[in-house]
Amino acid sequence: MKFVCSKSNLVSGLQIVSKAVPSKTTMSILECILVDATEGIIKFIANDMELGIQTVVEGNIVERGYIALDAKIFVDIVRKLPDNDVTIESDSTNKVTISCERAKFNLIGRKGDDFTYLPSIEKIDGVTVSQYTLRNVIQQTIFSIAENDANKMMAGELFEVDGENLKLVSLDGHRISIRKVKLNGSYPYKKVIVPGKTLGEISKILGDSIEKMVNIYFTDKHVLFEFDKTTVVSRLIEGEYFSIDQMLSSDYETKISINRKEFLDCIDRATLLVKEGDKKPVIISVTDGKIELKINSAIGSMDEEIEIDKQGKDLMIGFNPKFLIDALRVIDDELVDIYMVNPKAPCFIRDKESTYIYLVLPVNFTTVD
Amino acid sequence: MKFVCSKSNLVSGLQIVSKAVPSKTTMSILECILVDATEGIIKFIANDMELGIQTVVEGNIVERGYIALDAKIFVDIVRKLPDNDVTIESDSTNKVTISCERAKFNLIGRKGDDFTYLPSIEKIDGVTVSQYTLRNVIQQTIFSIAENDANKMMAGELFEVDGENLKLVSLDGHRISIRKVKLNGSYPYKKVIVPGKTLGEISKILGDSIEKMVNIYFTDKHVLFEFDKTTVVSRLIEGEYFSIDQMLSSDYETKISINRKEFLDCIDRATLLVKEGDKKPVIISVTDGKIELKINSAIGSMDEEIEIDKQGKDLMIGFNPKFLIDALRVIDDELVDIYMVNPKAPCFIRDKESTYIYLVLPVNFTTVD
Structure with missing residues (x-):
């Protein structure tokens, strides 16, 4: 050669x-x-x-x-x-x-005869989406894949095509990330679980062009991504994904609108006081017109106030700061709406059209004063 | 407070x-x-x-x-x-x-009463040099400080002020790096050994301005660097530094002039074939008008030719590639002169004015064909 x-x-x-x-x-x-x-x-x-x-x-x-x-x-x-x-x-x-x-x-070199070529996949019923969009929806959901393989389903993301909609879902038992994007046409229904590793690697290869497209083909066992001069084939995770819909709810007792960047920076500062592995929650007190965010640890304490718009009841609720940070980082909106029920019920960060939904479970906390 | x-x-x-x-x-x-x-x-x-x-x-x-x-x-x-x-x-x-x-x-916080303030140093007979120059001469010599503390003298650099000249020297038993710079005046003779750690940290703080100056003061036990609003005080390494001059020689049998960047890139490529810890030399054959650089390892082999100007005898000599790379990286000249005697004797990379001298000991090699 x-x-x-x-x-x-x-x-x-x-x-x-x-x-x-x-x-x-x-x-x-x-x-x-x-x-x-x-x-x-x-x-x-x-x-x-x-x-x-x-x-x-x-x-x-x-x-x-x-x-x-x-x-x-x-x-x-x-x-x-x-x-x-x-x-x-x-x-x-x-x-x-x-x-x-x-x-x-x-x-x-090596003869290459024992090398395994990619499995051949029949290219029918492909779904087309821009490289930019696919890369984004992956990056906006992949962080809530479970890190250990306790449940193999949690190591993948749900990839659901329904008419004109593509939906990606990942969850790790403490939170759920959901992103929906409109496709440029209507496609037959598909629902598969793609390994997180595959999506992670693909998102690194994909360009940021909204004009260059990716064709995606599915079989029972494999998914194939085709773009530029590249073909990526991955096994699928077999099994039935979690029923997400029954975990979602649009009821709320408290709704706040908050500047995303201010909220993110504030939580980011608070995490300074948390050593790795230490599970200190940030405690958020919602009152009229403002939230107060507090954290207490062996290192010290921090508190900070942020102005908000509030509807509904006052509330005090604790969160794992990492989960809030992960979600807030991948949202583009300047203002985000957060919906809460009580200190034990899941909180939702979502936009009006539900193009994104981030469910985060609160954590218990003890108030110290 | x-x-x-x-x-x-x-x-x-x-x-x-x-x-x-x-x-x-x-x-x-x-x-x-x-x-x-x-x-x-x-x-x-x-x-x-x-x-x-x-x-x-x-x-x-x-x-x-x-x-x-x-x-x-x-x-x-x-x-x-x-x-x-x-x-x-x-x-x-x-x-x-x-x-x-x-x-x-x-x-x-802590009361701070058990905190040790900097030792007070009398500021007499200071030497002044620009931040840019000091940072450069440190970076151009510090890499050949010995990494382990087998010999405490080798963990420091010689800092010698002689009239209008400042000279820095570091050596690790396999190589010597010497840099000389002209000072903006004549100063009393000083000769101290400054710990490598001190010089490393200082070079990170110093700016790259040729207008901002550093004042350096010496005592028997300490050196003080004063610049901007900052004071750095360091203990000195006690003892008598190595007699460098008797290791230097201007005799040579072979002199080559070579494009520094080409030579550096070529050796850099050759090191790909050397696993960390493996002591494979690069072998350089000097003949009229060109050198051929070869390396052989378990991974594979490489050879490459570079055009040179040569004076004197043909020669085949082996080097630890890292030592050549370290020296060539900190030289600014487009062309460098390299002086060699035989495959057992030290090789010198130096300019005509000896503002820099890099001595590198060759290593034994076995020729394979």
């Missing part, structure tokens, strides 16, 4: 497929990137058996062929090459030469 | 003195910053008993007094405050309040 392509094309291609190279594995072939120039195009493929990514790199093929190369060393070498055309060549003994200007690297 | 000053002034002051707060210590008072507003100015002081830093922060004192505050929490709080005036207040029970806009933090 022999082909020539620019360093920058190589770097971009490698950055994309590297996302599917596992950091730890007992199968050393998974640590490789397959370079496949057998079909007249140059394809890079990585596959950790859960998530597989394939991308096409522009370049000139001199001799067709394929070879698997250790991902880490391949990426490191390409990154440090001069900014010029790079020639990659392999011979029948799997000796690989990477050369650029006067620099020449010799490596031993 | 009570005073008011801007958040930005506080942040700058804390950043400076924090450099003298030890990360690990058994004396908890050393983890504090002393806030001293007893004399009509606001001073912040930190002192790890080796290195002490004091700086003056502009602000309005309402009530004189002093208090010691845990450095980490003090810095964290101030950094997250809104960008506005901050009031810091302590009462007779050492309760400290830090307030800004509507945010109010309560902490417990």
